[in-house]
């Protein structure tokens with residue numbers, strides 16, 4: 115399937131080049147071709163790499179400093195249509211961007227800096243035009259305003275431990291000027307308590323059925339919760355110059371600069387436009403294609419947010435420079451973990467320190483060798499195998515006051531015995547007669563089916579995620595944090611899959627009989643508290659999910675049981691939209707807000723399966 119589409123793509127390139135030759139002959143000035151129904155894809159190798167310096171996104175303080183003390187702030191951030199230069203030699207690209215005004219809006223959006231314990235209020239405003247710049251598909255469950263005008267948007271702050279009203283529920287969408295709002299929309303202003311462990315978060319759109327296109331259009335940005343009390347003393351490289359946040363995604367372009375997204379579905383008679391996974395052939399860092407960054411000969415900290423729709427990145431420095439991981443997703447690790455490679459799934463965050471003073475070379479490439487789709491797809495090529503270039507200042511290492519301490523921040527060790535119940539949950543991928551995916555479900559249930567996951571506030575649960583498909587589905591849980599306990603290969607997978615296809619019931623299919631294969635060690639830098647994890651195909655992955663803070667035993671400072679509740683989903687956006695997402699409703703549990711206490715062992719099994727649907 116992958117090869118087939120690649121072949122078609124190449125044929126199309128060949129055709130397009132032919133057209134270009136023809137046109138340039140008759141009309142030498144024609145540098146771009148539009149219209150006529152013939153899409154002209156940009157050949158990404160025409161874009162010279164490393165010509166643009168990586169931008170630092172603007173920062174906005176989510177607090178006020180009043181007489182030397184931190185006070186809560188209210189921000190207004192809009193979504194605007196504007197043109198964005200992704201590369202020196204690429205014409206401006208129409209995008210949707212977050213910012214305080216159309217002029218200052220950026221892709222990715224501004225970085226919001228919050229202070230632990232000081233709440234931030236944001237009024238997110240939609241200033242988008244009446245129709246989308248990318249093809250979306252009305253045949254998947256999608257937010258469509260009654261007057262069919264306007265682009266539904268809703269903002270999710272990924273990693274925030276906050277109330278459901280401000281979680282950016284897929285049905286809480288709103289259009290330009292709040293002219294139309296979704297069924298669970300309640301308030302123009304979102305409240306982010308910031309009462310949680312310090313770390314990196316990111317905000318992005320989450321509107322029903324439009325998440326993939328709204329992100330692809332540019333609606334992503336970073337958010338950080340800083341805690342001077344716990345982080346300040348660590349001595350890590352800090353400040354905007356030495357702690358850099360990089361938002362990475364992949365995009366394809368047309369020669370006229372527009373973002374290219376195939377508008378023909380893989381099953382066009384079922385879904386005219388939906389495709390199961392978007393891959394672009396240009397790697398974009400902070401809004402620039404294959405940028406370069408000039409660095410000094412000293413330590414830097416990089417927080418990398420993967421905002422791709424479906425591409426995985428396995429990052430490494432070509433000269434073997436070490437990555438010293440200090441955090442993963444939103445939380446610090448207990449101890450730094452040194453590695454040369456790091457695998458990043460969509461929406462995961464990695465956070466590491468690199469010491470450029472140890473580099474013998476004066477420039478070094480950050481490369482990627484993850485096949486796509488991950489892990490069984492095509493190998494990377496000269497284009498998507500390269501992420502960016504670091505140009506290191508010449509001469510002797512600089513004096514460098516920063517360091518990486520032996521111990522970072524220790525949170526309570528997750529105890530399996532604290533889990534209070536067990537569940538089995540299956541994720542299914544359905545395919546057409548032509549063996550092309552048509553849609554994906556969790557538990558064989560649509561998003562609209564009544565909620566089945568109702569964890570108690572303050573409790574922990576064990577989920578066993580069983581993945582029987584060929585694709586890696588990064589699972590993301592809103593509100594909760596989890597620790598990956600164990601990954602066990604399934605034996606006799608075919609037999610188990612057949613049973614699951616018939617019964618959709620892991621217990622009756624005796625999952626324990628199959629979950630007896632080899633165990634794969636969780637990588638040390640992924641052993642901390644996470645909010646997304648890539649589940650290995652053919653494996654059962656056991657995770658302990660916690661619905662309470664990890665930094666303290668205090669109860670949530672908001673009502674987690676309020677409407678409209680939360681969701682959990684696959685973070686491959688094209689899957690999430692169609693509809694690998696389920697509601698998650700917190701319920702009061704004996705003494706709301708009490709920290710989980712041992713009540714017995716619970717098991718939740720999430721099973722990801724490939725069901726052949728004929």
Ligand SMILES: *[C@@H]1O[C@H](CO)[C@@H](O)[C@H](O)[C@H]1NC(C)=O
Nearest residue numbers: 148149206208368370371372
């Ligand atoms: C680029 O060409 C496509 C296809 O003809 C068209 O839909 C799009 O609006 C054009 N973009 C720009 C920026 O002109």
Ligand SMILES: *[C@@H]1O[C@H](CO)[C@@H](O)[C@H](O)[C@H]1NC(C)=O
Nearest residue numbers: 124127128131157158159160
């Ligand atoms: C893209 O351009 C490069 C260099 O100009 C060329 O070698 C390659 O064949 C082109 N690829 C396609 C698919 O046309």
Ligand SMILES: *[C@@H]1O[C@H](CO)[C@@H](O)[C@H](O)[C@H]1NC(C)=O
Nearest residue numbers: 178179180181182183184185
């Ligand atoms: C700041 O502190 C000064 C001196 O304590 C006080 O007079 C002033 O009212 C304070 N301002 C605010 C805005 O709190």
Ligand SMILES: *[C@@H]1O[C@H](CO)[C@@H](O)[C@H](O)[C@H]1NC(C)=O
Nearest residue numbers: 235279300301302303304305
């Ligand atoms: C909306 O949010 C604001 C700011 O958080 C709050 O003051 C107000 O009470 C909320 N309104 C409703 C109807 O919930």
Ligand SMILES: *[C@@H]1O[C@H](CO)[C@@H](O)[C@H](O)[C@H]1NC(C)=O
Nearest residue numbers: 119122123126376378379380
């Ligand atoms: C777009 O997707 C359709 C359906 O999968 C495929 O047939 C076609 O080749 C794709 N077009 C390009 C340019 O990749």
Ligand SMILES: *[C@@H]1O[C@H](CO)[C@@H](O)[C@H](O)[C@H]1NC(C)=O
Nearest residue numbers: 420424425426427458459460
């Ligand atoms: C980003 O995420 C996508 C899908 O979620 C994944 O395929 C890709 O490898 C990730 N990239 C990085 C740099 O983590």
Ligand SMILES: *[C@@H]1O[C@H](CO)[C@@H](O)[C@H](O)[C@H]1NC(C)=O
Nearest residue numbers: 581584585586587649650651
């Ligand atoms: C299922 O396995 C595939 C193949 O490795 C993997 O890409 C995907 O992330 C897995 N999904 C889950 C939910 O684990």
Ligand SMILES: *[C@@H]1O[C@H](CO)[C@@H](O)[C@H](O)[C@H]1NC(C)=O
Nearest residue numbers: 672673674675676677702706
């Ligand atoms: C929390 O929200 C639920 C559902 O709206 C409501 O029934 C309950 O009374 C609220 N609890 C508190 C403490 O406000």
Ligand SMILES: [Cu+2]
Nearest residue numbers: 587684686689
């Ligand atoms: Cu998925």
